[in-house]
Amino acid sequence: MADVCILGIESSCDETGAAVVRSGEKIESNVVASQIALHAPYGGVVPELASREHLRAIQPVVRQALDQAKQSYESIDALAVTQGPGLAGALLVGISYAKALAFALDKPLIAVNHLEGHIHAVLLEERQKGNRELNFPVLALVVSGGHTHLYLAEQLEQSWAYRNVGHTRDDAAGEAFDKVAKLLGLGYPGGPIIDKLSAFGDPLAVKFPLSQIKHRDRRKGAAEHNDQRPHFDFSYSGIKTAVLRYVEAHAMLPQIASRRAALERISKPTLEDYRSLLDQQTLDLVASFQRAVVNDLIAKTLAAADAYEVSTLFVTGGVAANGELRTRFESDAASQGFPVFFPSRPLSTDNAAMIAAAAYPKFLARDFADMHFSAEAGMGL
Numbered sequence: 001m002a003d004v005c006i007l008g009i010e011s012s013c014d015e016t017g018a019a020v021v022r023s024g025e026k027i028e029s030n031v032v033a034s035q036i037a038l039h040a041p042y043g044g045v046v047p048e049l050a051s052r053e054h055l056r057a058i059q060p061v062v063r064q065a066l067d068q069a070k071q072s073y074e075s076i077d078a079l080a081v082t083q084g085p086g087l088a089g090a091l092l093v094g095i096s097y098a099k100a101l102a103f104a105l106d107k108p109l110i111a112v113n114h115l116e117g118h119i120h121a122v123l124l125e126e127r128q129k130g131n132r133e134l135n136f137p138v139l140a141l142v143v144s145g146g147h148t149h150l151y152l153a154e155q156l157e158q159s160w161a162y163r164n165v166g167h168t169r170d171d172a173a174g175e176a177f178d179k180v181a182k183l184l185g186l187g188y189p190g191g192p193i194i195d196k197l198s199a200f201g202d203p204l205a206v207k208f209p210l211s212q213i214k215h216r217d218r219r220k221g222a223a224e225h226n227d228q229r230p231h232f233d234f235s236y237s238g239i240k241t242a243v244l245r246y247v248e249a250h251a252m253l254p255q256i257a258s259r260r261a262a263l264e265r266i267s268k269p270t271l272e273d274y275r276s277l278l279d280q281q282t283l284d285l286v287a288s289f290q291r292a293v294v295n296d297l298i299a300k301t302l303a304a305a306d307a308y309e310v311s312t313l314f315v316t317g318g319v320a321a322n323g324e325l326r327t328r329f330e331s332d333a334a335s336q337g338f339p340v341f342f343p344s345r346p347l348s349t350d351n352a353a354m355i356a357a358a359a360y361p362k363f364l365a366r367d368f369a370d371m372h373f374s375a376e377a378g379m380g381l
Protein backbone atom coordinates (compact mmCIF):
# COMPACT_ATOMS: atom_id res chain seq x y z
CA MET A 1 0.00 0.00 0.00
CA ALA A 2 1.26 3.46 -0.88
CA ASP A 3 2.12 5.86 1.91
CA VAL A 4 -0.86 7.50 3.56
CA CYS A 5 -0.53 11.04 4.92
CA ILE A 6 -3.03 11.90 7.63
CA LEU A 7 -3.52 15.40 9.02
CA GLY A 8 -4.43 15.06 12.70
CA ILE A 9 -6.16 17.77 14.74
CA GLU A 10 -6.34 17.85 18.54
CA SER A 11 -8.21 20.40 20.68
CA SER A 12 -9.60 18.46 23.64
CA CYS A 13 -8.12 20.57 26.44
CA ASP A 14 -5.58 23.38 26.50
CA GLU A 15 -3.32 22.58 23.56
CA THR A 16 -4.22 23.24 19.92
CA GLY A 17 -2.40 20.61 17.90
CA ALA A 18 -2.03 19.72 14.24
CA ALA A 19 0.32 17.11 12.79
CA VAL A 20 1.01 15.18 9.63
CA VAL A 21 1.91 11.52 10.14
CA ARG A 22 2.83 9.16 7.33
CA SER A 23 1.33 5.66 7.49
CA GLY A 24 1.08 5.69 11.28
CA GLU A 25 4.85 5.55 11.63
CA LYS A 26 6.58 8.73 10.59
CA ILE A 27 6.00 12.19 12.04
CA GLU A 28 6.29 14.70 9.21
CA SER A 29 5.25 17.59 11.47
CA ASN A 30 3.81 18.03 14.95
CA VAL A 31 2.76 21.55 15.93
CA VAL A 32 1.39 22.33 19.39
CA ALA A 33 0.18 25.77 20.51
CA SER A 34 0.02 25.65 24.27
CA GLN A 35 -2.44 27.78 26.26
CA ILE A 36 -0.59 27.32 29.56
CA ALA A 37 0.23 31.03 29.94
CA LEU A 38 -3.42 31.95 29.32
CA HIS A 39 -4.80 29.65 32.03
CA ALA A 40 -1.94 29.97 34.55
CA PRO A 41 -3.38 33.01 36.39
CA TYR A 42 -6.54 30.98 37.11
CA GLY A 43 -4.68 27.94 38.44
CA GLY A 44 -6.35 25.62 35.92
CA VAL A 45 -7.99 25.41 32.51
CA VAL A 46 -10.91 27.83 32.02
CA PRO A 47 -13.18 26.10 29.45
CA GLU A 48 -14.54 29.27 27.79
CA LEU A 49 -11.06 30.73 27.39
CA ALA A 50 -9.82 27.42 26.00
CA SER A 51 -12.49 27.34 23.26
CA ARG A 52 -11.81 30.93 22.27
CA GLU A 53 -8.08 30.33 22.08
CA HIS A 54 -8.52 27.14 20.01
CA LEU A 55 -10.62 29.17 17.56
CA ARG A 56 -7.84 31.73 17.26
CA ALA A 57 -5.03 29.17 16.95
CA ILE A 58 -6.45 26.38 14.83
CA GLN A 59 -5.99 27.85 11.37
CA PRO A 60 -2.34 28.95 11.82
CA VAL A 61 -1.46 25.69 13.62
CA VAL A 62 -2.89 23.57 10.78
CA ARG A 63 -1.14 25.71 8.15
CA GLN A 64 2.17 25.38 10.00
CA ALA A 65 1.77 21.59 10.28
CA LEU A 66 1.13 21.30 6.52
CA ASP A 67 4.03 23.63 5.66
CA GLN A 68 6.52 21.82 7.89
CA ALA A 69 5.44 18.49 6.37
CA LYS A 70 5.73 19.98 2.86
CA GLN A 71 2.13 19.03 2.25
CA SER A 72 -0.88 20.97 1.05
CA TYR A 73 -4.59 20.68 1.82
CA GLU A 74 -4.93 18.81 -1.49
CA SER A 75 -2.03 16.40 -1.02
CA ILE A 76 -3.07 14.84 2.30
CA ASP A 77 -5.04 11.60 2.12
CA ALA A 78 -7.35 12.02 5.12
CA LEU A 79 -8.10 14.10 8.20
CA ALA A 80 -8.38 12.88 11.76
CA VAL A 81 -9.77 14.72 14.76
CA THR A 82 -10.23 14.07 18.48
CA GLN A 83 -13.89 13.34 19.24
CA GLY A 84 -13.48 13.02 23.03
CA PRO A 85 -13.03 12.80 25.93
CA GLY A 86 -12.32 16.43 26.81
CA LEU A 87 -13.95 19.82 27.16
CA ALA A 88 -17.04 19.91 24.92
CA GLY A 89 -16.53 23.46 23.65
CA ALA A 90 -12.83 22.89 23.02
CA LEU A 91 -13.46 19.60 21.17
CA LEU A 92 -16.10 21.26 19.00
CA VAL A 93 -13.59 23.76 17.63
CA GLY A 94 -11.38 20.98 16.25
CA ILE A 95 -14.33 18.89 15.08
CA SER A 96 -16.09 21.76 13.24
CA TYR A 97 -12.84 22.82 11.61
CA ALA A 98 -11.97 19.25 10.55
CA LYS A 99 -15.48 18.63 9.21
CA ALA A 100 -15.45 21.82 7.16
CA LEU A 101 -12.01 21.02 5.75
CA ALA A 102 -12.93 17.41 4.95
CA PHE A 103 -16.12 18.56 3.24
CA ALA A 104 -14.41 21.28 1.22
CA LEU A 105 -11.55 18.99 0.18
CA ASP A 106 -13.73 15.90 -0.27
CA LYS A 107 -11.36 13.85 1.89
CA PRO A 108 -12.26 11.15 4.42
CA LEU A 109 -12.53 12.21 8.07
CA ILE A 110 -11.67 9.91 10.97
CA ALA A 111 -12.91 10.46 14.54
CA VAL A 112 -10.36 9.44 17.20
CA ASN A 113 -10.66 8.80 20.92
CA HIS A 114 -8.08 10.94 22.75
CA LEU A 115 -7.14 8.04 25.07
CA GLU A 116 -6.53 5.76 22.10
CA GLY A 117 -4.35 8.58 20.78
CA HIS A 118 -2.17 8.51 23.91
CA ILE A 119 -1.65 4.74 23.47
CA HIS A 120 -0.75 5.21 19.79
CA ALA A 121 1.84 7.85 20.73
CA VAL A 122 3.95 4.95 22.03
CA LEU A 123 3.30 2.73 19.00
CA LEU A 124 4.08 5.56 16.59
CA GLU A 125 7.45 6.32 18.13
CA GLU A 126 8.46 2.67 18.45
CA ARG A 127 7.65 2.15 14.74
CA GLN A 128 9.52 5.34 13.90
CA LYS A 129 12.58 3.91 15.70
CA GLY A 130 12.19 0.72 13.69
CA ASN A 131 10.97 -1.39 16.61
CA ARG A 132 8.31 -3.72 15.22
CA GLU A 133 8.88 -6.43 17.78
CA LEU A 134 6.38 -5.48 20.48
CA ASN A 135 4.87 -8.45 22.22
CA PHE A 136 1.16 -8.60 23.04
CA PRO A 137 -0.93 -8.31 25.07
CA VAL A 138 0.07 -4.80 26.09
CA LEU A 139 -1.04 -3.15 29.32
CA ALA A 140 -1.21 0.62 28.87
CA LEU A 141 -1.30 3.08 31.77
CA VAL A 142 -2.79 6.33 30.45
CA VAL A 143 -1.97 8.88 33.13
CA SER A 144 -2.80 12.54 32.53
CA GLY A 145 -4.65 15.54 33.91
CA GLY A 146 -8.01 13.92 33.17
CA HIS A 147 -7.27 10.18 33.31
CA THR A 148 -5.58 7.45 35.23
CA HIS A 149 -6.69 4.41 33.27
CA LEU A 150 -5.32 0.94 32.63
CA TYR A 151 -6.11 -0.72 29.31
CA LEU A 152 -5.31 -4.09 27.84
CA ALA A 153 -4.57 -3.35 24.19
CA GLU A 154 -4.50 -5.89 21.43
CA GLN A 155 -4.13 -5.69 17.68
CA LEU A 156 -6.72 -7.68 15.72
CA GLU A 157 -5.71 -7.68 12.04
CA GLN A 158 -5.71 -3.95 11.23
CA SER A 159 -7.88 -2.73 14.09
CA TRP A 160 -7.22 -2.38 17.80
CA ALA A 161 -9.25 -3.61 20.76
CA TYR A 162 -9.02 -2.19 24.29
CA ARG A 163 -10.31 -3.39 27.61
CA ASN A 164 -10.37 -1.13 30.63
CA VAL A 165 -9.02 -2.96 33.69
CA GLY A 166 -8.54 0.02 36.01
CA HIS A 167 -9.37 3.67 36.44
CA THR A 168 -9.38 6.41 39.02
CA ARG A 169 -12.38 6.65 41.31
CA ASP A 170 -11.90 10.37 41.82
CA ASP A 171 -9.00 12.63 40.82
CA ALA A 172 -6.59 11.73 38.03
CA ALA A 173 -2.90 11.59 38.98
CA GLY A 174 -2.10 14.73 36.93
CA GLU A 175 -4.99 16.51 38.60
CA ALA A 176 -3.45 15.67 41.98
CA PHE A 177 -0.12 17.15 40.83
CA ASP A 178 -1.94 20.29 39.67
CA LYS A 179 -4.06 20.64 42.84
CA VAL A 180 -1.13 20.09 45.20
CA ALA A 181 0.96 22.65 43.28
CA LYS A 182 -1.90 25.15 43.49
CA LEU A 183 -2.31 24.44 47.20
CA LEU A 184 1.40 25.10 47.78
CA GLY A 185 1.35 28.31 45.71
CA LEU A 186 3.53 26.84 42.95
CA GLY A 187 1.40 27.80 39.94
CA TYR A 188 -0.03 25.83 37.02
CA PRO A 189 0.47 23.20 35.65
CA GLY A 190 1.80 21.47 38.72
CA GLY A 191 3.30 18.32 37.21
CA PRO A 192 6.39 19.78 35.55
CA ILE A 193 7.32 22.02 38.50
CA ILE A 194 6.77 19.32 41.14
CA ASP A 195 8.85 17.00 38.94
CA LYS A 196 11.79 19.45 38.97
CA LEU A 197 11.52 20.48 42.65
CA SER A 198 11.25 16.91 43.95
CA ALA A 199 14.93 16.35 43.23
CA PHE A 200 15.75 18.79 46.08
CA GLY A 201 13.57 17.23 48.76
CA ASP A 202 13.60 14.08 50.89
CA PRO A 203 10.97 11.72 49.43
CA LEU A 204 10.81 9.78 52.70
CA ALA A 205 10.18 12.79 54.95
CA VAL A 206 6.37 12.63 54.94
CA LYS A 207 4.43 9.36 54.87
CA PHE A 208 1.32 9.31 52.68
CA PRO A 209 -0.56 6.03 52.93
CA LEU A 210 -2.51 5.54 49.69
CA SER A 211 -5.70 3.51 49.84
CA GLN A 212 -5.51 0.05 48.39
CA ILE A 213 -8.60 -0.06 46.22
CA LYS A 214 -8.85 -3.43 44.55
CA HIS A 215 -12.48 -4.45 45.05
CA ARG A 216 -15.09 -4.19 42.34
CA ASP A 217 -16.65 -0.83 41.60
CA ARG A 218 -20.20 -0.83 42.90
CA ARG A 219 -21.18 2.62 41.72
CA LYS A 220 -24.07 3.04 39.32
CA GLY A 221 -22.91 2.68 35.75
CA ALA A 222 -19.99 0.46 36.70
CA ALA A 223 -21.77 -2.67 35.50
CA GLU A 224 -19.33 -3.19 32.66
CA HIS A 225 -16.64 -3.95 35.22
CA ASN A 226 -18.72 -6.44 37.14
CA ASP A 227 -17.06 -9.53 35.86
CA GLN A 228 -14.93 -11.72 38.06
CA ARG A 229 -11.60 -10.52 36.73
CA PRO A 230 -9.70 -8.14 38.96
CA HIS A 231 -9.99 -4.42 38.49
CA PHE A 232 -7.19 -2.10 39.63
CA ASP A 233 -8.55 1.23 40.68
CA PHE A 234 -6.74 4.39 41.68
CA SER A 235 -7.74 7.25 43.98
CA TYR A 236 -5.85 10.50 44.38
CA SER A 237 -8.21 12.89 46.10
CA GLY A 238 -7.14 11.61 49.55
CA ILE A 239 -3.49 12.52 49.09
CA LYS A 240 -4.43 16.07 48.11
CA THR A 241 -6.39 16.38 51.37
CA ALA A 242 -3.48 14.86 53.30
CA VAL A 243 -1.16 17.53 51.87
CA LEU A 244 -3.64 20.22 52.92
CA ARG A 245 -3.80 18.78 56.46
CA TYR A 246 -0.01 18.70 56.66
CA VAL A 247 0.18 22.33 55.53
CA GLU A 248 -2.39 23.40 58.12
CA ALA A 249 -0.84 21.35 60.91
CA HIS A 250 2.59 22.85 60.21
CA ALA A 251 1.34 26.44 59.92
CA MET A 252 2.60 26.77 56.36
CA LEU A 253 -0.29 28.87 54.98
CA PRO A 254 1.20 32.37 55.47
CA GLN A 255 4.43 31.31 53.77
CA ILE A 256 2.41 29.82 50.87
CA ALA A 257 0.47 33.07 50.43
CA SER A 258 3.65 35.13 50.23
CA ARG A 259 5.23 32.63 47.79
CA ARG A 260 2.14 32.79 45.57
CA ALA A 261 2.30 36.58 45.55
CA ALA A 262 6.06 36.58 44.83
CA LEU A 263 5.67 34.13 41.92
CA GLU A 264 2.85 36.17 40.44
CA ARG A 265 5.24 39.08 40.16
CA ILE A 266 7.71 37.03 38.07
CA SER A 267 6.57 36.50 34.47
CA LYS A 268 8.53 33.30 33.81
CA PRO A 269 9.89 31.92 37.10
CA THR A 270 13.05 29.82 36.76
CA LEU A 271 13.94 26.82 38.87
CA GLU A 272 16.22 29.10 40.89
CA ASP A 273 13.29 31.46 41.57
CA TYR A 274 11.26 28.53 42.87
CA ARG A 275 14.13 27.22 44.97
CA SER A 276 14.70 30.57 46.60
CA LEU A 277 11.02 30.68 47.55
CA LEU A 278 10.80 27.15 48.98
CA ASP A 279 12.14 26.07 52.36
CA GLN A 280 13.37 22.52 52.97
CA GLN A 281 10.13 21.46 54.66
CA THR A 282 8.14 22.34 51.52
CA LEU A 283 10.68 20.65 49.25
CA ASP A 284 10.44 17.51 51.41
CA LEU A 285 6.63 17.65 51.23
CA VAL A 286 6.71 17.99 47.42
CA ALA A 287 9.20 15.11 47.03
CA SER A 288 7.21 12.89 49.41
CA PHE A 289 3.98 13.60 47.51
CA GLN A 290 5.58 12.69 44.19
CA ARG A 291 7.15 9.55 45.65
CA ALA A 292 3.78 8.41 47.02
CA VAL A 293 1.98 8.91 43.68
CA VAL A 294 4.78 7.26 41.69
CA ASN A 295 4.83 4.28 44.09
CA ASP A 296 1.07 3.85 43.79
CA LEU A 297 0.99 4.12 39.96
CA ILE A 298 3.79 1.57 39.63
CA ALA A 299 2.47 -0.88 42.25
CA LYS A 300 -1.01 -1.03 40.75
CA THR A 301 0.21 -1.21 37.15
CA LEU A 302 2.62 -4.04 37.96
CA ALA A 303 -0.06 -5.90 39.93
CA ALA A 304 -2.40 -5.62 36.93
CA ALA A 305 0.39 -6.71 34.58
CA ASP A 306 0.84 -9.85 36.71
CA ALA A 307 -2.88 -10.57 37.00
CA TYR A 308 -3.44 -10.28 33.25
CA GLU A 309 -0.15 -11.92 32.28
CA VAL A 310 0.76 -9.20 29.82
CA SER A 311 3.98 -9.14 27.80
CA THR A 312 4.62 -5.41 27.52
CA LEU A 313 3.86 -2.19 29.40
CA PHE A 314 3.10 1.25 27.96
CA VAL A 315 3.06 4.37 30.14
CA THR A 316 1.63 7.41 28.39
CA GLY A 317 -0.20 10.73 28.95
CA GLY A 318 1.07 13.99 30.47
CA VAL A 319 2.26 12.45 33.76
CA ALA A 320 4.39 9.96 31.78
CA ALA A 321 6.74 12.94 31.28
CA ASN A 322 7.64 12.70 34.98
CA GLY A 323 11.31 11.88 35.51
CA GLU A 324 10.94 9.81 38.68
CA LEU A 325 8.01 7.86 37.20
CA ARG A 326 10.12 6.98 34.16
CA THR A 327 13.25 5.85 35.96
CA ARG A 328 11.39 3.94 38.65
CA PHE A 329 9.04 2.27 36.15
CA GLU A 330 11.97 1.20 34.04
CA SER A 331 13.83 -0.40 36.93
CA ASP A 332 10.81 -1.91 38.72
CA ALA A 333 9.24 -3.29 35.54
CA ALA A 334 12.56 -4.70 34.36
CA SER A 335 13.12 -6.46 37.67
CA GLN A 336 9.72 -8.12 37.22
CA GLY A 337 10.44 -9.02 33.61
CA PHE A 338 8.24 -6.51 31.79
CA PRO A 339 9.62 -4.31 29.03
CA VAL A 340 8.18 -0.81 29.43
CA PHE A 341 7.79 1.84 26.74
CA PHE A 342 7.12 5.58 27.09
CA PRO A 343 6.55 8.21 24.42
CA SER A 344 9.20 10.93 24.21
CA ARG A 345 8.28 13.88 26.45
CA PRO A 346 6.74 16.00 23.66
CA LEU A 347 4.54 13.07 22.69
CA SER A 348 3.55 12.29 26.30
CA THR A 349 1.48 15.46 26.67
CA ASP A 350 -1.36 16.34 24.32
CA ASN A 351 -0.46 16.50 20.64
CA ALA A 352 -2.00 15.75 17.26
CA ALA A 353 0.62 13.29 15.98
CA MET A 354 -0.86 10.66 18.28
CA ILE A 355 -4.32 11.37 16.81
CA ALA A 356 -3.08 11.00 13.23
CA ALA A 357 -1.28 7.77 14.20
CA ALA A 358 -4.36 6.27 15.89
CA ALA A 359 -6.35 7.13 12.76
CA TYR A 360 -4.14 5.11 10.41
CA PRO A 361 -5.59 1.64 11.19
CA LYS A 362 -9.06 3.18 10.91
CA PHE A 363 -8.10 4.58 7.49
CA LEU A 364 -7.05 1.10 6.35
CA ALA A 365 -10.32 -0.33 7.69
CA ARG A 366 -12.22 2.54 5.97
CA ASP A 367 -13.73 3.40 9.33
CA PHE A 368 -14.68 6.96 8.40
CA ALA A 369 -16.88 9.34 10.37
CA ASP A 370 -20.06 10.71 8.86
CA MET A 371 -20.64 14.46 8.95
CA HIS A 372 -23.12 14.21 11.83
CA PHE A 373 -20.84 13.10 14.64
CA SER A 374 -20.34 15.49 17.52
CA ALA A 375 -18.04 16.01 20.50
CA GLU A 376 -18.29 13.39 23.25
CA ALA A 377 -16.96 15.04 26.39
CA GLY A 378 -17.21 11.85 28.48
CA MET A 379 -16.19 9.41 25.73
CA GLY A 380 -14.89 6.11 27.08
CA LEU A 381 -12.47 3.66 25.51
Ligand code: KG4
Binding pocket: 013, 143, 144, 145, 146, 147, 173, 174, 175, 177, 178, 189, 190, 191, 192, 195, 317, 318, 319, 320, 321, 322, 323, 348, 349, 350
Ligand atom coordinates in the same frame (compact mmCIF):
# COMPACT_ATOMS: atom_id res chain seq x y z
O1 KG4 B 1 -2.00 14.45 28.58
P1 KG4 B 1 -2.03 15.87 29.03
O2 KG4 B 1 -1.20 16.88 28.27
O3 KG4 B 1 -3.50 16.43 29.04
C1 KG4 B 1 -4.60 15.65 29.45
O4 KG4 B 1 -5.08 14.84 28.60
O5 KG4 B 1 -4.93 15.77 30.63
O6 KG4 B 1 -1.62 15.88 30.59
C2 KG4 B 1 -1.53 17.07 31.34
C3 KG4 B 1 -1.23 16.68 32.77
C4 KG4 B 1 -1.27 17.85 33.76
O7 KG4 B 1 -2.01 17.46 34.89
C5 KG4 B 1 0.21 18.06 34.10
O8 KG4 B 1 0.42 18.59 35.39
C6 KG4 B 1 0.75 16.65 33.99
O9 KG4 B 1 0.08 16.09 32.87
N1 KG4 B 1 2.20 16.64 33.75
C7 KG4 B 1 3.10 16.12 34.60
C8 KG4 B 1 4.38 16.37 34.05
N2 KG4 B 1 4.20 17.05 32.87
C9 KG4 B 1 2.86 17.20 32.70
N3 KG4 B 1 2.93 15.46 35.77
C10 KG4 B 1 4.04 15.05 36.42
N4 KG4 B 1 5.29 15.27 35.97
C11 KG4 B 1 5.52 15.91 34.79
N5 KG4 B 1 6.75 16.13 34.35
Ligand code: ZN
Binding pocket: 114, 118, 144, 317, 318, 349, 350
Ligand atom coordinates in the same frame (compact mmCIF):
# COMPACT_ATOMS: atom_id res chain seq x y z
ZN1 ZN C 1 -4.28 13.89 27.08
